[in-house]
Amino acid sequence: EGFRFGAIDAAVIYMLPQILKDYMGDFPQIELFAQVAPSRYLVEDLLMNRSEFAIISLPLAHPKIETLSLVTDEMPLVVGADHALAQRARVRPEELAAEAMILFHEDSVSRKIVDERLAETGVSPRVVMEMRSPEAMRKLVEAGVGVSFLPRMTVAESLELGLLSDVEVAGVRFSREIGVAWRRGRYFGPAIRHLLDAIFRRYDRFDEWVDDRSGVPV
Known part of the structure; x- marks a missing residue:
């Protein structure tokens, strides 16, 4: 069992290492594959269903993509x-x-x-x-x-x-937002949700990630 996600290089280097280490320790049976690329290519992967989610530079306006900001990074x-x-x-x-x-x-x-x-x-x-x-x-x-x-x-x-x-x-x-993007309406299985939950908790965005009506991640 495994899945693929994408991330810009800054996210992989500075935002995700400890999260990924903890996740891989908790779920050693899950195989992760990370595609590191500029945001536009990661969005293409989402639209082509080649990735479950991506951490990209925002803003992004696309009718088929949902986003949630994690941090504001001054430039x-x-x-x-x-x-x-x-x-x-x-x-x-x-x-x-x-x-x-x-x-x-x-x-x-x-x-x-x-x-x-x-x-x-x-x-x-x-x-x-x-x-x-x-x-x-x-x-x-x-x-x-x-x-x-x-x-x-x-x-x-x-x-x-x-x-x-x-x-x-x-x-x-000069500043940019870095956040998570995923295809609108996409269902996430338990393995993917655990990683997304960990990312949003680390950056204090879990409440926004959880659907207010059902109490479960969207």
Whole structure:
């Protein structure tokens, strides 16, 4: 017995390890397979019934998909420790136009958020690299190749170690939601429900996950 689910890389690295360890210890007979990919591909898997659920970047609006947010992850502007902006607490949006930007690939939810917030300020970023891996982006920013907007869960350790600095962009907030997505109306067997219950409990969303009328997970 087993099942397949999907998750963006940040969820696998920073959100799920202890949950999965506990689950596999409690249910050693269940075989798990996790597909790690960008959100758009995970949604395709849901629509094609290749995955039971997925942990993705939100928002997502699709008539066949239901979602429930787990966390809000800030996406600060981060620069290398030796970058000129590293000593600044705040920059004006227009100052970013001259910076070499390392951004998520243009088809990602996180990139859309960054593009929309910058567009609101009238800034057109000078993009020098587009990538899908936040870990690779973090390493490049640490090396001084460019600056980026990266999820705080991805850069927290580097900030603590002084390898990166985060700089506020005046008047603009960059953040994304990470949550669970599943195909609308899908029935979950006990093995899948146990894992979903554990995820929602860990992030204090179990009450929202439980149907108010029946008292059982939807």
